[in-house]
Structures are given as C-alpha cells and as structure tokens.
Amino acid sequence: MPEPHVNLTRRQILGIGGAFGLLTTASLAGAAALARRPATTGAELRTAAALPPPYQVPLPLPAVARPVSTDGGTDRYEIVQRETSAEILPGLRTPLWTYGGSFPGPTIEARRGRPVTVTHRNELPVPTVVHLHGGRTPADSDGYPTDLVLPAAWPQAPQAMPGMDGHEGGTGTGMADPRAVTSRLRRDYTFPNDQRPTLLWYHDHRMDFTAPALWRGLAGLHIVRDDAEDALGLPAGPHEIPLMITDRAFTADGALTYPSLDPALRDRPGVTEPHLAGVLGDVVLVNGAPWPVHETDAARHRLRLLNASNARHYELEARTEDGRRLDLVQIGADQGLLAAPVTHRSLPVAPAERYDLVVDFAAAPVGSLVRIVNRLGTGRTRDVMAFRIARPAPADDSRIPPRLATDLPDWRREDAVRTRDFAFRAGRMNGGHGWLIGGRPFDPARTDVTVPLGDTEIWRLIADVHHPVHLHLVGFRILTRGGRPPLPHDAGLKDTVSLRPGESAEIITRFDGYRGRYLFHCHNAEHEDMGMMANLEVV
Ligand SMILES: [Cu+2]
Numbered sequence: 111m112p113e114p115h116v117n118l119t120r121r122q123i124l125g126i127g128g129a130f131g132l133l134t135t136a137s138l139a140g141a142a143a144l145a146r147r148p149a150t151t152g153a154e155l156r157t158a159a160a161l162p163p164p165y166q167v168p169l170p171l172p173a174v175a176r177p178v179s180t181d182g183g184t185d186r187y188e189i190v191q192r193e194t195s196a197e198i199l200p201g202l203r204t205p206l207w208t209y210g211g212s213f214p215g216p217t218i219e220a221r222r223g224r225p226v227t228v229t230h231r232n233e234l235p236v237p238t239v240v241h242l243h244g245g246r247t248p249a250d251s252d253g254y255p256t257d258l259v260l261p262a263a264w265p266q267a268p269q270a271m272p273g274m275d276g277h278e279g280g281t282g283t284g285m286a287d288p289r290a291v292t293s294r295l296r297r298d299y300t301f302p303n304d305q306r307p308t309l310l311w312y313h314d315h316r317m318d319f320t321a322p323a324l325w326r327g328l329a330g331l332h333i334v335r336d337d338a339e340d341a342l343g344l345p346a347g348p349h350e351i352p353l354m355i356t357d358r359a360f361t362a363d364g365a366l367t368y369p370s371l372d373p374a375l376r377d378r379p380g381v382t383e384p385h386l387a388g389v390l391g392d393v394v395l396v397n398g399a400p401w402p403v404h405e406t407d408a409a410r411h412r413l414r415l416l417n418a419s420n421a422r423h424y425e426l427e428a429r430t431e432d433g434r435r436l437d438l439v440q441i442g443a444d445q446g447l448l449a450a451p452v453t454h455r456s457l458p459v460a461p462a463e464r465y466d467l468v469v470d471f472a473a474a475p476v477g478s479l480v481r482i483v484n485r486l487g488t489g490r491t492r493d494v495m496a497f498r499i500a501r502p503a504p505a506d507d508s509r510i511p512p513r514l515a516t517d518l519p520d521w522r523r524e525d526a527v528r529t530r531d532f533a534f535r536a537g538r539m540n541g542g543h544g545w546l547i548g549g550r551p552f553d554p555a556r557t558d559v560t561v562p563l564g565d566t567e568i569w570r571l572i573a574d575v576h577h578p579v580h581l582h583l584v585g586f587r588i589l590t591r592g593g594r595p596p597l598p599h600d601a602g603l604k605d606t607v608s609l610r611p612g613e614s615a616e617i618i619t620r621f622d623g624y625r626g627r628y629l630f631h632c633h634n635a636e637h638e639d640m641g642m643m644a645n646l647e648v649v
Contacts, residue, residue: 131442140532149486151611151634152421155359155367162200164401165496167480172331172352172397176217184300185217191328192233199393199400207234208325213398214354214556215312216417220303222336228312231296232259236375238323240299240434241315242332243462243580244444244605245515251299252582255317255643256290256554259297260566266292283491284317287317287554289627301332306446306517306585307339308412308605309352309464317554318379321389321420321635325358325368325399329418339447345412345468345508352414354583355459355494355559357391357422378639386423386543387575388636392623394484396495403496404532408476409503410510412441417459420635423576423608425485426494427456428469441521442466443602445585447515456485460578460608462633465599475588476497505633518603520588521618526568534577534609534632534642541646544641545632551641552631558644559630561621573609577637580606582628582646586619606633621648 179186189210195203198212209215209230219228232238237260240572241253250257255428260266310332314323331352359367369385372378381389393400417424428436438454441447444464457465474480482494537546546648548558561567568589571579585603588596592613600607609616631643 111646122526124377124519150390150421150423152390152636153168153384154390154392154491155369157360157367157392158362159199159202159360159364162400164493165403165498166317167200167399167402167483168396169351169402169404169495170399170568172214172217172354172480173212175210175218181630184227185220186575187226187228189215189228190233191232191237191238195222196398198358198395198398199360199364202360204360204364204366207323208327209312209330213327213329215328216328216353218312220332220334220632221303222307222334225300225302227298227300229296229298230259232261235261236323236644237261237264237292237316238318238328239315239317240266240297240312241311241582242299242301242310242312244464244585245301245332246305246583246623247299247301247370248334248624249628250291251301252626252628253299253315253321254554254629255315255629256287256289256292258290258292258316260292260294262295272430276382291552293496294417305334306515307334307336308442308444308446309333309416311416311418311464313353313418318639319375320374321381321639322368322370322423324418324635325389325420326366329354329356331416333414340515342511343507343509344441346412348406349409350412350414352416353396353495354398354416354418356395356398356419356608357491358393359391359647360393368571374527378451381636385636387636389422390422392489392491394491394494401490401493401495403479403498405498405500407501407503408471408474408499409506410468410470410472410508411497413469415459415465415467418464419461421461422491423458423460423486424494425456425458427483430474431482434473435474436480437469439468440465440599440601441468441510441514444605445603448602449515449518450513451510452598454598457599458511458608460576460606460633461610461635462580464576471497471499472503472506476500476502519585519587520621521566521620523568523618525566525620526618527565529568531570531572531645534579535574539641547631547640547644551642552643553646556645557647560647560649563625563648564620564622566618566620568616570614570616571607571609573611575611576609576634577629577642578606578633579610581619581630581632583622583648584619586617589616589618591615623648625649
C-alpha cells in the first residue's frame with residue numbers, strides 16, 4: 111500500500127481529534143490496524159446468513175435499457191422505481207429498492223451529444239431524487255436533494271420534509287428549502303450527454319437519506335460513447351465488462367442490514383453511533399452478485415470499474431493462480447479517456463470513482479482463475495471476484511493505442527481567477543455528530559460558493575479521515591496531492607478525488623456548461639447524509 115502523505119500541523123491535529131476518536135472506537139479492529147493507519151473509514155456490519163464460497167455465482171451483466179422512443183433526436187426511457195426481491199445469496203430472497211426491478215438498474219447506453227430523457231416513476235414508499243453522477247446536466251435535471259419525487263401517499267412537501275424538526279442526535283438539516291421543485295409520482299430527467307465519453311452512474315440523492323437508499327439498491331450505470339472512442343480498437347462486445355462493486359451485509363433470512371435510526375426511512379435520518387463514520391458490509395457484490403466468477407477467453411478485456419459502495423475503499427489487483435499480478439492498464443478516469451495509458455500493479459478505488467482498465471488474460475493459462483483481490487480488505491472482503499479463463503482467445507485484434515485522447519483540458523495554475531479552501535472534517539451538528547465542510551453542515555438555503563460561468567478556479571481540499579470529494583457538473587484535474595505531484599491513478603479528468611486521512615489536494619477546473627444550483631460533497635454516503643455537502647451556484 112502506498113504510504114499516505116501526512117503533514118499535519120498542530121492545529122490540524124487538534125481539529126480532527128474527534129474524528130480519530132470515532133475511528134478508534136468504531137472501525138479499528140486492533141493495534142495492528144492503528145499502527146498501519148486505517149485502510150478505510152467506517153464500521154463493518156456482520157452478515158448472519160450463510161455465505162457462498164467465492165467464485166461460484168456467475169457475474170450478472172446489467173440489462174441495457176430499451177428506449178420507449180427515439181423520435182425527435184432524443185432517446186426516451188421510462189424507469190419505475192419499485193420494491194422487489196432478488197436472490198443475491200443462494201437460496202435466500204433479499205428485499206430491494208430498485209430501478210426497474212433489478213440491482214444494478216438497467217444500463218443506459220447513450221451517444222455523445224444525443225439527449226436522453228428518463229421518466230422516473232416513484233412507486234417506492236418514500237420520496238426519491240435521481241442524480242446522474244458525472245453528468246453535465248442542466249440544474250433542473252441534476253437531482254438536487256430537495257427536488258423530491260413524492261410517492262402517491264405522501265403529504266405534500268415542504269411540511270413533511272425530512273429533518274425539519276432537527277431531532278436530537280439526528281442529522282436533519284432542520285430547515286425547508288424554498289427553491290425545491292417537488293413533483294408527485296413522476297419526473298422527467300433530461301441528460302444532454304454533451305460531454306466526453308465515459309461511464310457515469312445514476313443513483314438516489316434524496317436529502318438526508320441517500321446512503322440507505324443506495325444501500326437498498328438504487329443505482330445503475332449510464333455509458334456515454336462516441337465515434338472517436340469506438341474507432342480506437344479497444345476491447346469491445348463480450349470483452350467490455352462493466353463492474354459495479356459494492357459491499358453489503360445480510361440478516362439470517364437474506365434481508366439487507368443497515369443501521370438506520372428510522373428503518374422506514376421516513377422521518378429520522380442518520381445511523382446508529384458505531385456507524386457514524388460510514389457503513390461497511392462484509393459481503394462484496396459485483397453487479398449485485400457475491401464474489402462472482404465470469405467465464406471468458408484469454409483475450410484483452412476492458413473492465414469499466416465503479417465503486418458504488420457507501421464507504422468502502424478498495425485497492426485492487428489481478429492475481430493469477432501462480433501468484434503473478436497482471437498489469438492493470440488504465441485507459442480512462444471518472445470523466446473519460448486519459449491522454450495515454452497508465453499501467454498499475456494495484457489500484458486504489460474510492461467510493462464513486464470509476465476506472466477504465468484493460469487487462470490481458472492471455473498471460474493466464476487456459477482453465478485457470480484470475481482473481482480480483484482487494485488489498486485493503488480483511489477476511490472475506492479481500493476477495494472481490496474472479497475470471498475463469500475457459501478457452502483460448504479467437505484472434506484478438508483489440509489494441510491499446512499509445513495515444514488515447516487529445517481533448518483533455520490543460521488548465522494551468524495561472525488560468526485560475528481565484529483559489530478556495532475547504533476542510534472536510536468531523537464536527538457538531540444539531541447537537542450531535544456531523545461531517546462538515548468549512549466548519550458548516552449542509553443547508554440547502556445557503557449558497558456556499560458562487561462562480562461566474564466560465565471561470566477557472568483552484569480548490570484546495572483537506573481531510574481529517576477518508577473523504578472522496580465529488581463536484582457536480584464539472585470534471586477537474588488534480589494538481590497536487592499532499593503538496594506533491596499527483597499519484598499515477600490521479601491522471602486524467604476526474605469528478606471525485608479520494609482524500610486519505612490528513613491528506614490535502616489541489617484541484618483545478620473551469621465551471622462551464624450550465625448556470626444554476628449544483629452541489630459538491632463527500633461521497634462517503636453516510637458523511638453526505640450527515641451534513642458533508644455544500645451548494646455551488648454557477649451564475
Ligand atoms: Cu467524507
């Protein structure tokens with residue numbers, strides 16, 4: 111594991127004492143973990159059900175959504191958000207909240223510059239909000255957390271807005287949002303897809319309740335492609351595989367466990383005290399299946415990774431049965447192709463990050479397994495999934511071009527018209543524990559950052575514990591990490607930067623695309639629900 115750069119001043123150490131206190135009580139198994147610094151932030155739930163051995167369940171591939179119409183230059187989809195149950199652990203049924211009846215939800219395949227409109231119909235028992243993570247989306251379709259889609263039997267907002275009464279020890283914001291635009295039962299979200307081709311994902315973003323809604327299954331993929339990328343000759347068809355990695359925990363009868371204060375997710379937001387730093391599961395799911403196996407041939411594969419876990423970080427390796435590590439050739443980041451490939455032996459992946467990788471299974475003997483392992487895991491969370499190399503490849507004419515893209519923005523430090531500082535730290539909120547940006551918990555009625563459209567800015571971010579920081583609307587580049595040059599996996603255009611305990615980073619971006627109210631926040635979903643969001647107004 112690369113050594114985190116930690117340069118804490120005395121003031122910073124004092125400021126984060128509370129959070130380290132939380133860590134020691136909530137997530138560190140022992141002195142050994144302390145000595146090597148926490149690999150992750152959060153506390154793990156224990157599954158009571160019997161678990162399958164690894165690499166038995168076939169890897170599911172999420173179904174591609176079919177448009178209901180392609181007229182008028184727009185692809186239209188309809189997705190019903192509804193409760194269902196699925197066999198995740200063999201022989202048991204797991205109740206889920208889903209997009210379209212499956213977890214992950216249906217994958218939306220989009221072409222650059224061709225708009226997609228998705229009509230979401232909410233048949234769940236609580237309000238929902240859809241956000242397309244990484245999308246360059248007009249504000250009215252960006253899924254602002256109070257732009258609720260109310261179910262049929264829900265009192266009209268804002269009277270019923272969760273968190274309005276600021277429960278003792280809860281995490282409600284305690285205030286209504288005068289700018290919220292709610293709707294009843296359904297809402298159309300329009301995504302222009304006017305952006306670099308990449309893997310995006312859509313998920314619930316409801317005020318105060320994002321983490322448990324994600325946990326119950328409200329997540330799906332959205333892929334943007336274009337002709338230039340198609341022409342590169344990258345592995346495609348059955349050799350291009352999306353991998354949505356999550357962790358979950360289960361009761362003895364197969365239900366998901368989650369430490370909500372209000373299991374109905376109606377009124378009282380937040381989680382029980384041991385899990386304030388984040389909820390981790392002890393079962394790793396890929397595309398909704400536990401430690402799956404994918405049978406394939408000995409060819410190059412394009413693996414489109416998403417860490418959709420609430421709080422768990424992974425550091426992934428591809429290991430052959432004879433103990434070799436296969437190269438993980440990174441070709442893309444959150445916001446699309448890199449300028450040139452970057453080769454990793456192991457790859458850290460924080461919540462909400464995506465990595466576009468090519469792995470060549472020609473180096474593994476036919477009949478063998480290539481395991482994807484998580485160096486940050488312990489026990490069974492060290493395993494993720496495996497590929498069974500079942501047959502030799504037919505002629506593999508895929509390639510990894512040495513130059514992948516020439517359209518990456520090359521913002522320079524001197525282009526920035528201002529610099530802002532944001533500290534992501536634990537703090538007090540509503541008389542209880544919260545996670546704060548710049549010392550303040552989220553308030554939808556307060557504008558934290560106002561940026562004129564087209565301005566370039568540098569943001570300096572610092573964290574107490576792990577905080578994967580995500581900006582809506584824009585991609586950014588990482589200028590420095592811990593005062594040093596960025597790490598190899600920081601290459602390319604990002605929308606989420608993973609800050610490790612005590613770490614700082616500088617990012618640079620140009621705020622273009624659309625005017626309106628957007629967000630930036632921590633993508634540890636529990637932190638996000640406990641105050642760690644702020645408003646970004648592009649004017
Ligand atoms: Cu955080």
